[in-house]
Every structure is written in C-alpha cells, then in structure tokens.
Amino acid sequence: MNAVDELFGGPDYDHPKLRAWAMRLAGGETALVQVRRPWNGITRLRPELFIEFSSPAGVFVDSAPWEPSLNNALLAQGIRAPSLTDETQRLSLALRAFFEPLARRYGDDYFNAVLLEYMRDAKMVTVEIAELEPEITTHPPHRSEHREECREDIKAVLTKAAKEQVDYLGYTRQEAVDLVIAALADYLDERFSVTSRRKLGWSPEPAGFWAHVANLAPQYPDAQRRARWTAAAADIATYLRSVGFNATAATVERELLGHSADDSSFPWTVTLDIAARRLVFVPKP
Amino acid sequence: MDITIEERIQELLKPLPSASGAVERRSCDLLLFVAIRSEHEALLRRALEMGLPVEKVHGRESEYTSLGTLGRRHVMLVRTTEGPFSYGGSASKAIHCMTETQAAGLISVGMAFGTIPSAQRAGDVLVSTGILPYDAVEVRSTRTRTAFHDYADIPRLPANDALLDECRMTADLPEWKGKVHIGLMLSGAAKIFCPEYRDRLARKCEVGRSDLIVGGEMEGVGIASASPEHTPNWIIVKAISDFADHDRDALIRESRVLACRNAVEFVFSTISRKATP
Numbered sequence: 001m002n003a004v005d006e007l008f009g010g011p012d013y014d015h016p017k018l019r020a021w022a023m024r025l026a027g028g029e030t031a032l033v034q035v036r037r038p039w040n041g042i043t044r045l046r047p048e049l050f051i052e053f054s055s056p057a058g059v060f061v062d063s064a065p066w067e068p069s070l071n072n073a074l075l076a077q078g079i080r081a082p083s084l085t086d087e088t089q090r091l092s093l094a095l096r097a098f099f100e101p102l103a104r105r106y107g108d109d110y111f112n113a114v115l116l117e118y119m120r121d122a123k124m125v126t127v128e129i130a131e132l133e134p135e136i137t138t139h140p141p142h143r144s145e146h147r148e149e150c151r152e153d154i155k156a157v158l159t160k161a162a163k164e165q166v167d168y169l170g171y172t173r174q175e176a177v178d179l180v181i182a183a184l185a186d187y188l189d190e191r192f193s194v195t196s197r198r199k200l201g202w203s204p205e206p207a208g209f210w211a212h213v214a215n216l217a218p219q220y221p222d223a224q225r226r227a228r229w230t231a232a233a234a235d236i237a238t239y240l241r242s243v244g245f246n247a248t249a250a251t252v253e254r255e256l257l258g259h260s261a262d263d264s265s266f267p268w269t270v271t272l273d274i275a276a277r278r279l280v281f282v283p284k285p
Numbered sequence: 286m287d288i289t290i291e292e293r294i295q296e297l298l299k300p301l302p303s304a305s306g307a308v309e310r311r312s313c314d315l316l317l318f319v320a321i322r323s324e325h326e327a328l329l330r331r332a333l334e335m336g337l338p339v340e341k342v343h344g345r346e347s348e349y350t351s352l353g354t355l356g357r358r359h360v361m362l363v364r365t366t367e368g369p370f371s372y373g374g375s376a377s378k379a380i381h382c383m384t385e386t387q388a389a390g391l392i393s394v395g396m397a398f399g400t401i402p403s404a405q406r407a408g409d410v411l412v413s414t415g416i417l418p419y420d421a422v423e424v425r426s427t428r429t430r431t432a433f434h435d436y437a438d439i440p441r442l443p444a445n446d447a448l449l450d451e452c453r454m455t456a457d458l459p460e461w462k463g464k465v466h467i468g469l470m471l472s473g474a475a476k477i478f479c480p481e482y483r484d485r486l487a488r489k490c491e492v493g494r495s496d497l498i499v500g501g502e503m504e505g506v507g508i509a510s511a512s513p514e515h516t517p518n519w520i521i522v523k524a525i526s527d528f529a530d531h532d533r534d535a536l537i538r539e540s541r542v543l544a545c546r547n548a549v550e551f552v553f554s555t556i557s558r559k560a561t562p
Contacts, residue, residue: 042380042384043513046513096516100516103447104445104446104447104450105447106447107389107390107447107448107451108389108390108445108447108518109314109315109357109358109388109389109390110357111389112314112389113314136387137310137312137387138314139314139354139357139358139359141357142356142357192387193383193384193387196384197384197385200384202345202384202385
C-alpha cells in the first residue's frame with residue numbers, strides 16, 4: 001500500500017478524483033467539503049459534492065457527483081463541511097444511503113412507520129422535527145418481530161452516524177447528536193415531500209425559528225443585554241435549550257445567519273467566523 | 286335499502302360532485318393506479334367482495350378511492366387517463382398524488398401485452414423488475430440504411446426492490462405457479478398491432494440486459510417520473526390482455542375481464558400479507 005492509498009484507508013475504494021485529492025492533502029493542503037442540492041421546481045436535483053483545498057498558494061475547488069463512498073473516504077480523513085448547516089445536509093445524504101437497504105428490506109412504508117415511532121420514543125424532538133410532524137402521516141407499524149429488528153437497525157445507523165461525527169470530524173458529543181437530529185429532519189422532509197407540498201401551497205409554511213423564540217420572551221432579553229456576544233452556535237443552542245427551547249446548533253447557525261439581517265425584531269448583526277467556527281453578534285445601531 | 290356490488294361499483298365509477306370548501310388532507314401508505322374502466326371496475330369489485338370500506342374522496346388534484354387497510358398498509362386507488370402524457374395521465378397523477386398522500390409506494394395495476402406468446406397466455410401476470418422507456422430510441426441513418434432505430438442507450442428504470450420482493454413471494458405461492466412472469470417491461474405511448482415490430486423491439490431492447498423482457502404497457506414510463514431513478518417507489522403489476530399483434534383488439538375483448546381480475550387478485554394477495562418480507 002502506498003502513501004496515497006493509506007491516506008484513504010486502502011485501495012478498496014477508488015474514484016478518479018480521489019487520488020488527485022489525496023495528493024493535495026498529502027502535500028499539506030487543508031480541505032472543506034460541501035454538498036449542493038438545488039431545487040428544481042418541486043424536486044431537488046442530484047447532489048454534487050464540492051471540495052475546497054486551501055494552501056498558501058491559494059484556493060482550489062473541485063467537484064464530483066455525490067457518492068456515499070466518496071463522502072465516506074473524505075469523512076475518514078476528517079474533512080469537515082464549512083458550517084453546521086452544510087454538515088447537516090451532507091449527513092442527511094449519508095443517512096439516505098445508510099437507510100436505503102433498510103427501506104428495501106422492510107418495505108418503504110413499514111420502515112417509515114418504524115422510523116417515526118422510534119424518533120418519537122427516543123424523544124428526538126427539535127424545532128425542525130416538531131414542525132414536520134403535523135405534515136407527516138404514518139400509521140402505527142404492525143407489531144411483529146420485524147418491528148424490533150427494524151428499530152435495532154435504525155438505532156445502529158444513527159449511532160454509527162453520530163459516532164463518525166465525533167471520531168472522524170471531531171465534533172462534540174452534543175454537536176454530533178444535534179447534527180444527526182437535524183439531518184434526520186432534512187431526510188424526513190424529502191422522504192415525505194414536505195417542502196414540495198409547501199412549494200405547491202398544499203401545506204402551511206412553518207412557524208419558523210423566530211416564532212418559537214418569541215415564546216421565550218421573558219428569558220430571551222438576558223442574552224440580548226450583552227453588548228457583544230461571540231459564541232459557537234452550539235453554545236447558543238445550549239443556552240436556548242436551558243430556557244426550554246429545543247434547538248440544535250445547526251438550526252441556530254442557519255436561522256441567525258439566514259434571517260437576522262432582515263428581521264427587525266432581532267437586535268443583532270451576526271457574522272460567521274468560519275476559521276474559528278464561531279458566530280459574532282454585534283448589536284444593531 | 287341494500288344495494289348490490291354491481292350497483293355500488295357504478296356509483297363509485299361516477300365522478301364526485303365538485304368539492305365545496307377546503308379539501309381534507311389525504312394520506313396513505315400505498316397508491317394503486319389504474320388507467321381504464323375495466324381495470325377500475327375489477328379493482329373495485331374485488332375490494333367490495335373482500336368487504337373493504339371503499340369510499341370515494343376528494344383530493345386537491347385528483348379523486349381518490351380509499352380502500353381502508355390491507356395487510357399493514359392504508360391503501361388508496363387513483364384512476365389516470367390512458368397513457369403517460371397529458372394532464373391526468375400517469376406522469377402528472379403520479380407526481381401530484383405521491384406528493385399529496387405521502388404514499389411510500391405505488392403499484393400500477395391493469396392490463397399489458399405479452400412479448401413471449403409461445404410461453405405466455407392471456408391472463409398471466411407480469412411483474413416488472415424495471416421498465417424500458419422505448420420512446421427514448423435514437424433514430425439514425427447511414428449511407429446504406431435509413432431511419433434505423435438504436436435502442437442501446439435506453440435507460441433501464443428499476444422498480445422498487447421491496448415491492449418486487451413481496452411480489453416474488455406471492456409468485457412462489459402454489460396458486461400462482463407458472464402464471465407469473467417477472468422481468469423487464471417495455472413502456473411507451475404507442476399502441477402496437479404488429480408482431481414483427483413487437484419482436485424486433487423486444488429483441489433490440491433486450492441486448493445487454495440481464496433480465497428478460499416479459500411484456501409492455503403504456504403508463505409505467507409516466508409513473509417512473511414520480512421518484513428518482515436510484516430510489517424508485519413504484520412497481521408495475523399487470524396481466525396479459527393481448528400480444529400486440531393483428532388480433533390485439535379481439536383478444537382484448539375476450540381476455541379483458543380475466544386479465545384485470547388476475548392482476549388485481551395478485552396485487553391484493555401481495556399487499557394483504559401483514560408480515561414484512
């Protein structure tokens with residue numbers, strides 16, 4: 001096995017671009033991976049994986065169609081996405097690949113029913129999932145030995161997914177759990193056509209992050225009193241959870257970055273320091 | 286006053302009066318698609334014979350017939366117009382109805398033509414491992430040949446593996462032995478009355494494929510548009526009503542009822558099982 005093979009865990013998986021990318025990493029460049037999945041009408045186009053290499057000489061960006069094995073090879077190298085939002089999307093696609101054999105084995109409808117039941121039993125409730133729930137209908141799974149097997153298989157997939165986020169990408173345990181739950185929400189959204197239905201006007205738009213935060217009004221000003229607040233999204237999520245709002249770090253990051261600028265009720269300007277992976281809050285004038 | 290099954294079928298075949306006010310949200314686990322009246326009648330007849338709580342309901346873009354729970358699934362029936370295209374054809378209905386109901390699977394049930402007359406009989410059931418949308422043919426010419434058809438690049442659109450496994454289990458039951466053909470199906474909008482064309486089409490489309498072409502039909506190519514190619518949620522289960530030859534219409538007249546009944550019986554037998562494969 002040569003050095004390049006070693007870098008990606010052996011010659012079992014090969015991809016035309018992987019060798020070139022491995023050479024760059026072996027040469028000391030750093031990398032970030034990102035997945036792009038644009039909407040086309042009410043469906044999403046095929047995902048594409050982008051990798052950005054940085055070195056003193058500059059930045060080089062390359063891309064390839066999404067493949068679970070290619071992503072695994074990059075994951076094993078500890079290559080992160082630039083933000084938790086991007087990491088969520090990447091993990092959602094990975095979950096799709098992990099779950100595919102289960103859906104085939106148990107049947108899509110049965111798998112759906114058991115997955116939803118498992119998530120409810122495991123109390124995987126976040127703002128994203130709470131907002132999906134009214135839009136998702138499954139019937140209780142038939143009680144049989146297959147139900148227990150299916151639950152065990154689902155649990156194994158989610159455990160593996162969370163463990164990889166910690167072991168390979170160096171996220172904290174809480175960040176990994178948040179990422180898995182946020183990725184599950186994204187997976188369910190696609191599986192049950194929730195956003196597609198919203199685009200068609202068949203389902204109401206979700207209340208959204210700020211509607212939930214508004215319910216925390218008595219507690220929220222505590223955070224606003226600080227003149228300048230630099231924090232990781234995970235810290236903010238922890239704060240919100242401490243006041244009873246079940247938010248993941250990915251939600252916080254996405255919502256603060258996506259909407260705060262236009263939202264007059266939110267008193268901060270937020271910027272993301274990608275290198276430090278921190279959000280910087282500055283009070284609006 | 287009690288009404289007969291035949292009277293109830295006639296009621297259910299009529300369109301519902303226009304919905305007034307908001308349409309209720311519809312959901313189910315599995316959608317059954319039929320395209321023509323005979324298929325629709327056969328499905329309703331069997332459902333009523335089985336004592337299912339058949340009820341017609343408004344959706345946003347379609348009428349549905351709820352069949353209640355079969356096995357472990359809540360099932361609804363949708364009728365499309367014949368063929369894949371046009372508003373109300375299988376493509377537009379599949380996209381709308383799968384999005385509206387969040388169904389995890391779709392089975393297209395009905396009549397098809399057989400491609401192996403020497404080994405198949407009218408009424409035999411065809412189960413698709415996938416479809417070949419033969420309209421995607423390339424038409425070429427050379428100095429010596431004009432307008433020849435190149436089928437080499439026609440994609441094979443695979444059916445849902447879990448639904449296929451369930452159908453294989455049914456096909457293995459003693460009552461279905463020798464009456465079920467599992468393989469690829471040609472799918473396109475053409476009505477074929479020519480055995481030479483049928484054979485040539487099947488032979489050319491089969492080149493380089495691992496599974497045999499067992500038949501052909503019209504709606505599958507539309508139904509396949511409702512899900513990504515790598516995660517299909519559909520399967521075609523149809524019974525042979527003809528062999529796409531000169532006698533097509535005469536044979537359809539004779540075998541229509543048998544074909545529709547067998548396809549419906551096979552599907553209900555498959556989805557009525559409670560256990561997962």
